[in-house]
Amino acid sequence: MKDVKERRCFWASFFTTLCLIMLVCGMITVDYQSARVGFGQSxxxxxxxxxxxxxxxxxxxxxxxxxxxxxxxxxxxxxxxxxxxxxxxxxxxxxxxxxxxxxxx
Incomplete structure (x- = not known):
């Protein structure tokens, strides 16, 4: 029972961390592309x-x-x-x- 809970905690924290990394990468990509397209900054x-x-x-x-x-x-x-x-x-x-x-x- 304890092994299942530990595994569940690991996968939940792994998935949460992965989502946060993807969110930050997405925000940086959108910021760069909008500055490039909207303001002509390269x-x-x-x-x-x-x-x-x-x-x-x-x-x-x-x-x-x-x-x-x-x-x-x-x-x-x-x-x-x-x-x-x-x-x-x-x-x-x-x-x-x-x-x-x-x-x-």
């Missing part, structure tokens, strides 16, 4: 501006929004990407050195 909801000295994130949703400096985050992501690419390249070099690997090619 400004995107989320925009990332990259210049040589800084990177900024601009969000404008439902008449509110702001702009944030994300230069440090951008540099961190670029460093992480460089590390991942280097690791993949070094892994390929190591795999090419294994004699069994050449037999399967």
């Amino acid at each position: 400004q995107p909801l989320i925009r990332i501006l990259v210049s040589e000295e800084k990177t900024s994130l601009s969000i404008h949703i439902m008449g509110a929004g702001g702009e944030w400096d994300i230069t440090a985050l951008d540099q961190w992501v670029q460093n992480a990407e460089n590390v991942a690419v280097t690791a993949v390249e070094e892994g390929r070099k190591l795999l090419e050195q294994i004699p069994l690997q050449k037999a399967y090619k």
Whole structure:
């Protein structure tokens, strides 16, 4: 009996959360489309501006929004990407050195 109640609570909260997410997404879509059609605004909801000295994130949703400096985050992501690419390249070099690997090619 307790298992059925727990399952019912889970599915009710899951469905409610899903409905709220869909409601917010619908409101944002309607806001964007009405601004585009009614006022001729073609400004995107989320925009990332990259210049040589800084990177900024601009969000404008439902008449509110702001702009944030994300230069440090951008540099961190670029460093992480460089590390991942280097690791993949070094892994390929190591795999090419294994004699069994050449037999399967």
